[in-house]
Amino acid sequence: MLIFLQSKIQPIRAVLSVVCLIVSSYATNAYAEISDMRADLKSVNEQIFRALTVRGELTGDVPDAEVIKELRVFIATLPEDQVAKALVDAEHGLASLEKEIAILKASPSLSDDANGREVEALRSEFYDVYSKCSNTFNKYKKISLIFKSSPCSEYEERVEARIWNVDTPQKKIEAYQEGIATLTKIMTQMAELDTTELGRMYEKIKSFNAQHKKLGVLLAKRENLKSDISAILENMDEYQSKAESYMANASLNCAAEPVDFDCGNRCQQRVKDPIFGTYRNEPDMRCLKKCNFQEQQAIADLNEKIDDCIDDRDWAKEKLEGIESDYDSERARGLALSREHNQINDDLKLLLDRNKNAVGELDSFLAQLPPEIFNTMSNEFSAYGLNSMSYRTD
Numbered sequence: 001m002l003i004f005l006q007s008k009i010q011p012i013r014a015v016l017s018v019v020c021l022i023v024s025s026y027a028t029n030a031y032a033e034i035s036d037m038r039a040d041l042k043s044v045n046e047q048i049f050r051a052l053t054v055r056g057e058l059t060g061d062v063p064d065a066e067v068i069k070e071l072r073v074f075i076a077t078l079p080e081d082q083v084a085k086a087l088v089d090a091e092h093g094l095a096s097l098e099k100e101i102a103i104l105k106a107s108p109s110l111s112d113d114a115n116g117r118e119v120e121a122l123r124s125e126f127y128d129v130y131s132k133c134s135n136t137f138n139k140y141k142k143i144s145l146i147f148k149s150s151p152c153s154e155y156e157e158r159v160e161a162r163i164w165n166v167d168t169p170q171k172k173i174e175a176y177q178e179g180i181a182t183l184t185k186i187m188t189q190m191a192e193l194d195t196t197e198l199g200r201m202y203e204k205i206k207s208f209n210a211q212h213k214k215l216g217v218l219l220a221k222r223e224n225l226k227s228d229i230s231a232i233l234e235n236m237d238e239y240q241s242k243a244e245s246y247m248a249n250a251s252l253n254c255a256a257e258p259v260d261f262d263c264g265n266r267c268q269q270r271v272k273d274p275i276f277g278t279y280r281n282e283p284d285m286r287c288l289k290k291c292n293f294q295e296q297q298a299i300a301d302l303n304e305k306i307d308d309c310i311d312d313r314d315w316a317k318e319k320l321e322g323i324e325s326d327y328d329s330e331r332a333r334g335l336a337l338s339r340e341h342n343q344i345n346d347d348l349k350l351l352l353d354r355n356k357n358a359v360g361e362l363d364s365f366l367a368q369l370p371p372e373i374f375n376t377m378s379n380e381f382s383a384y385g386l387n388s389m390s391y392r393t394d
Helices: 012-025 034-059 065-076 080-106 114-139 141-145 151-165 169-192 195-250 285-366 379-392
Strands: 268-272 279-283
Touching: 034 065, 034 080, 080 151, 114 151, 114 169, 151 169, 195 285, 195 379, 285 379
Parallel strands: none
Antiparallel strands: 268 279
């Protein structure tokens, strides 16, 4: 928030001079549409000049026309790389000035009695301290990475909101008195900060948060690995069950006893020799023909059964080989995932131990920071506050 908008008793020429110094201190990247940006800046500053006139009418501190003229020239010739930041600052300042005017209009009778004069005096003192506090904050450039905003501005906005919501001079006096004491405390605390040590702790907290984030990634990955390994074990059990169903056929013995109907002996008949009157055995052709047919049919049936058996055995063996190949492949994949799971466990333990050790050191350091300062620190510090809870409760 612009400092020049805060103090009622400061001369307007000095206030506008501060504006020049603040605007000239900014250097940012130029926007593509710089001409539009410059026009917006001119418009906002004209609104500020008009608001200063209104404020002057309420406080008796009328703007210096010559200084305003000089400021218009300064803004018109502002380098392009400074226009964007100057516009942001001007808009912020205008909002603050409008709020101040609203407060002044809401309390027209304050200057008519002793309480009113005391409020005005305290208000002037408050913004004088605020100005010094802001200067102290801006003096330490290294802190800019550590704070998301000035503790002075953060607290000043709280006091403004409090003043806006109270309706008696006494409450305003109490608010300003408390605000002066707290701003003075904040200013002193910032001046006493060891920025080198604070910077070191900031980097350490960034490292802690990065490792905490990595822990989350590793934990999620480990859970995924557990799920994958569990699925692999189920697949291996299924392969084992399938293999058992093929093992019996794969080990079939397809050998068989040869078929021999002994037709030569079975198909004999006794015949009497008409000359000598003796008996001899001769083949019974009808029997022999029938027996030989039956024997050939039995051989064909047996060969067919053997062929079927061999086909079933070969098919089962082929299936079993495929299952064993899938089983070995799944087992190898499971072992690889298991090794990765074990490595993640090792990494998790290392990171957990490292962050647990860091919590004590970081907490001890941050405990020394006053709440008014800690509450305005960057998101890295806020994230640490949340992340470290899990380590404190382990």
